[in-house]
Amino acid sequence: MLTLQALTLLYVLTSLRLNGNLITNGSEIINGKKVPDNQMLYMASVQSGNTHVCGGFLISKDFVVTAAHCSKPVVLGTHNLKKVDSKTMRYDVTQCKLVDFHNIVSGKDIMLLKLKKKAKLGKKVQLVKLPKTDMTMKANTECRVAGWGLTKTGGEAVDQLQMSNVSIVDPEECKKRLDGKLPNNVICAGGYKTKNGFCQGDSGGPLICQGVAIGVVSFNVGKNCDYPNWPNVYTDVSKYLPSIKKMLSSNQTVVG
Template identity: 65%
Template sequence: MMHALHRFLLLHLLMYLGLYALGSEIINGRKVPENLMLYMASVQNNGGHVCGGFLINEHFVVTAAHCERLNPTSVVLGTHNLQKVDNNTMRYRVKTCKFPSYVNVSKGDDIMLLKLSRKARLGKKVQPIPLPNTEIKVKDQSKCRVAGWGLTRTGGKVVDGLKVVVVPIVNLEDCKKKWGHIRCNLPANVICAGGYGTDKGFCQGDSGGPLVCSGKAVGVVSFNMKKNCDYPNVPNVYTNISKYLPWIKKILKQHNCIFVNLQTPQEERQVSCLAGIMHPLHTFLLFPLLAYLGRSADGSEIINGERAPENSMLYMASVQDSKGHLCGGFLISEDFVLTAAHCDDVITHVVLGTHDLKSVNDDNKISIKEKHKHKSYENVGSGNDIMLLKLSKKVSLNERVQTIPLPTSEMNTQDGCQVAGWGYIKTGGPAVDDLRVVNVSIINLEVCKEQWSHLGNLPANIICAGGYDTEKGFCQGDSGGPLVCNGKAVGVVSFNKGANCSYPNVPNVYTDVSKYLPWINDILKRYK
């Protein structure tokens, strides 16, 4: 639903657009009798099937985290025939809850819980499926089942009737070797079954469905290879549910999602062998693609902003890795830059003293010596999204480089603020080389919480500004940049909703710098 705000590589989108794998009757499966597999859920967007899932109690469905890209809005329970859906009794609105460390399928952790808007009606048509009680290792060659409404063959169509197939468990080391032959390393915490040594397996549209062994859901359908569901080829890959039991149990005990549905810098930047040959297994609808590419804001320049004059905002820093800009940041002393904690990837240096990233020389680049994430930071959804970067040397303050003051105490921020960055100029990119700035209005925190409430609870210690009731705000690539009010950096760009910078939608969210002054001052004092 929400995305950490940094450069969304077009290559990553093209991975979805051009390399989508399709499939066959879950491949070479059979129709499921109506009185079996009563836990199966069709995860849907605007009334259409996008992924599979399975009911684990009256309130939660498990599916794959990568299905969140298709903006699931509801699940259907109680029918195997998607042409026979009673919206009043079978359809449930959902709130998504991805695993906190999920980045993309190639990194693993491809698991998500969907909280139902009301209790599921358990009965002759709907029953939950049990999970393993503890971590388990399914025996090699065990006969398990996988089910879904996926494509009926490579290049085929989604089916309306639920299909099931028996698949053998593949030895994990053998699975790694088979994927290794195509120069790909599998992520941790997976199970391999089907697709190899058999003509049976899963395909697109089956993502998120269960791998069922001995009556328990032990895996979640994650990915296969490229466009090919014409098995055998390499083994199908599932997320190993038993590795995620503590997280699942915590959410079920709280009876609510832990608000962690935010993309991280790694997801934006992931370009590996898997980007060329693997696909999350769901039907790629044209509608969500257009949401990325076609529904962008008409304006530009940090959304509907303008180019920052060279003699202004001299504190702005471009936080980079060896390939270029990842996040924004701002200089608060001669040897410290403040940015967002979620930007902690493989960043190596910052660029200071220029607004034009095409005109960077060695004098503009300062290596990062140490990174100080806030000690309580876990993910953007839980807050504390703030990080100090200790530079390898003190910078010379001059007509091109200056620091920006922070608030001296907790403050009640008013209107008349600005946000700047080198991020996307519209939904779907591209990023810009010239620094852009836009004026944004502060949004009452209670109003902000109310606007976000249908998506989840906001973390503490934040400021909301722009994006709501206005066409102006920040976008991917602006993460870590400052919210500047009355000449002081009062906020750090943290997140918006679902990579959607086509404002207005919900308010943009910033970390409130004033809440972290003791922590900031303590670190700065250590180096004096």
């Protein structure tokens, strides 16, 4: 599997460092476990050339949420990327921007992908709930992140969906740890004071708290995923609810 180092961002990211550590797109699940086949059925694999590059999550029959730096066809309905039926599981998409996105360190790392054919909901494909209103999660709230990718720094990618429990990091502590360079409208969880978190390859995947997708995997610091060191950063979904609902209003109502 490919790590997520979008060529369009490299020239920006190589000049942006925090405490001497390069900020990089999020991707792999660290210290995780296999997701049971009957759970997290909203997960989407964003792919390029039949190879996983980003995560995503299904919020309606028409739309997948992912990171703004991800835009490819998606696969739904399987946790095992070795078992993909291209005729029934692969969906071409149209990119639908919610906000003007420049690079991951400036925030706004969220986008909708509109499926060119509606997803068929059933035993293998379900929707995930979004927050109902703007919200702030309390520090230490336990949540969950999931995705496909490497399981350790320099390790091997996996084909089976993995998940890991992570806790919300206080935003002021997160900002302090990131040398004050923290975008607006983000959530920090995992990667700090824990061995659990994400790394290069899960960008676009969801941060799930109490069954609700509250965040989108955005970035971490450096390519070192041997946590604990730096908090992981997610785009705060609740801050973009008006734009999401407006885009979906002519298609299908958001769950939640």
